[in-house]
Amino acid sequence: MAIRLLDTLLKLQLLIIAGTLLFRGVSYSLECYACDSAEDPECATRPGQQLEVEECSGATDLCVTSITAGLTRRGCLGRLYPNGYCAAPCDSCNTSLCNRHVFPTDRLRCYQCSGSTCIDVANRPELLLPCPVYNEDDRCYTNILHLSNTMRGCEHTNLPDTCPHVCLKCNYNGCNSELTVTESRCLQCTHMRLSPNPDCLREQALINDDETVQCALTNETVTQCVNKVMLGHREQCYTHLNTQTEVLQRGCSTTMGFFPTGELTQCYGDYCNAQCQDIACGTCNSTSNPNCRTGINLSTEKCAAGTVACYACEQVVFLFHSISNLCLNMYIPPDTFLRRGCADADFIPATDQGETCQLCRSSDNCNRYSVRSCYRCNSQEQDDDDCAEMNLPSAMTISNCTDPMELCVSTVISRLNLIYTVRGCASQVPECSANDPYCVKCNGSLCNNIPTQWAMEKIEQSNIHLLDSPKQQKQRWAALTLLKYLWPDP
C-alpha cells in the first residue's frame, strides 16, 4: 500500500481524473483519508484539510472512520481492520475520499484555546472546534487561571489538574464561551485642602440628557479607574473621607489603600461612587448678625443632601429720602443687605431686585469670603464707550474686589483735553482719592452704576422740554453744578 501526500489541488485533479476514468468504464482503485488522532489531532477535528491519502488494495474495500478509546482513525477498512469488522462507532463509505467528515456528527464542539486571547471568545469562531478525543458524555470546560490567562477545552481531551477547583463545565456545543474577565469602572479622584479638587466633592450633573440637574459627579470632569474582575468575583467602587485630614478619595476597590479610620462607603456598578459629598455653608444675614459681613466666626449649617453649592448674595438697599431734601447733590451711600447660606433647592437669587450672588463649592464654609464686586470700565477704552452713560450695566465688565468691605467707585478724569470716566473697586482706581472732587464712592456690590453727570447734562439739553417734574429739574440742577466744576465759568 502506497501512502502519498498530496496537496488539495492535486487531490481535486485526481478526483476529476478518477471520475473521468470511471465514466469511461475503466477500473480504478479506492482512495481514503488515512490518519490517527493520536498522532494528529486534526484527524478528529479538521478532517479533509491537510490529511494524508492512501490507496486501498482491494477493489471492494471501503473508507472508514472509527473511534477506539476516544481516538479517531481514518483509512481503508482492509488496512485498519484486516478481518473486515469495524466496531461501532464506525462509519464507512465506498467512494474515494468519502471519509472526510467529522465523526460522529454529534461530536461535541468547544472553544479550545489558552492565554490572554482566550479571555474573550465572543468574536473568535475559529476557536470553536470539535473535541479531539471523543467521548459520548464529553463536556466543555473553562479554566480561569488568572486575570490575563484563561484556558478552554474539552473535558476528555485535556482537563487541567486545577479543575474542578476553578473550572466551569457545560455540555452543549460552544457553551464554554463566557467572558472570564470583566471590567467595571469607578470615578477616581482625590480632594485635599492643599490641592483642592471641587469636582471630586460635588458637581451639578445633567441626568439622562434631559433638563434635570442633580448633584452628582460625572466621568466627564473626573478621571476614572478600572476594576478587572474574574468571573464569579465582584469588585466595588469606594469613597473614603478621612474625617481628621479632610482628604476625600474615590476609586476602585482593587487599588484601594488601607483605611483604618474615617468614613468609607462602597458600592457595586459602573461609576456608582458618584454621590456628592455633603456640604456645610456659613449661614447668616447682615441684618441680624454683624459678623456676617466679615465672614468671621460664622455659624455653619449642614445643607440638605444634594446641595451643590454655598451662596453669598448682596443687595444694594437705597435709602429713600424725601424729595424735598434739597441736598440732592450730596452723596448718600446706599446700604447693602448681605446673606449667606446653602444654595439648595429653596435658594432663589433676587436678581430682579438687584441682588448679586456668588456660588462656591470648593469646601465647607467656602461662602465666607468676599462678595464685593463692582463695575469695571474706562470710557477711554474702545469697548467701554458706555462707561460714562451706563445705559446697559448688564453688559459691563464686573470685577471682584479683593476685600468684602471694599467700596465701589466712579470718577471723571480730566487729562489734557480728554475727559473720561473710570469705574471699579476702590483699589483699582487710585485716581479716586480724597482730593478728587469727582470721585463717587458707594458701599455695595455693583453700586457704582450712576451715570456720569456731564453725560446727563448732554441728554437733558436735547430733551429740555421733557424736563418738567420737580425731581428732574433738581437732577438737572445737580448736573449743572457738576458741570461747573468740570468747565468753570470763564
Ligand SMILES: *[C@@H]1O[C@H](CO)[C@@H](O)[C@H](O)[C@H]1NC(C)=O
Ligand atoms: C456504494 O454504497 C451504496 C450504498 O451506500 C450502494 O448503493 C452502492 O452500490 C455501492 N457502490 C459500490 C461500487 O459498491
Ligand SMILES: *[C@@H]1O[C@H](CO)[C@@H](O)[C@H](O)[C@H]1NC(C)=O
Ligand atoms: C462616561 O460614562 C458613560 C456611562 O455612564 C459612558 O457611556 C461614557 O462612555 C463614559 N465616558 C468616558 C469618557 O469614559
Ligand SMILES: *[C@@H]1O[C@H](CO)[C@@H](O)[C@H](O)[C@H]1NC(C)=O
Ligand atoms: C435675617 O436672619 C434672621 C435670623 O436668622 C431672620 O429672622 C431674618 O428673617 C433674616 N432677614 C432676612 C431679610 O432674610
Ligand SMILES: *[C@@H]1O[C@H](CO)[C@@H](O)[C@H](O)[C@H]1NC(C)=O
Ligand atoms: C463666635 O460666636 C459664638 C456664638 O455664636 C460666640 O460665643 C463667640 O464669642 C464668638 N467669637 C468671636 C471671636 O466673635
Ligand SMILES: *[C@@H]1O[C@H](CO)[C@@H](O)[C@H](O)[C@H]1NC(C)=O
Ligand atoms: C468673581 O467671582 C465669582 C464668584 O467667585 C466668579 O464666578 C467670577 O468668575 C469672578 N470674576 C472675575 C472677573 O474674576
Ligand SMILES: *[C@@H]1O[C@H](CO)[C@@H](O)[C@H](O)[C@H]1NC(C)=O
Ligand atoms: C459699608 O457698609 C457696612 C454695613 O452696611 C458698614 O459696616 C461699613 O462701615 C460701610 N463702609 C463704609 C466705608 O462706609
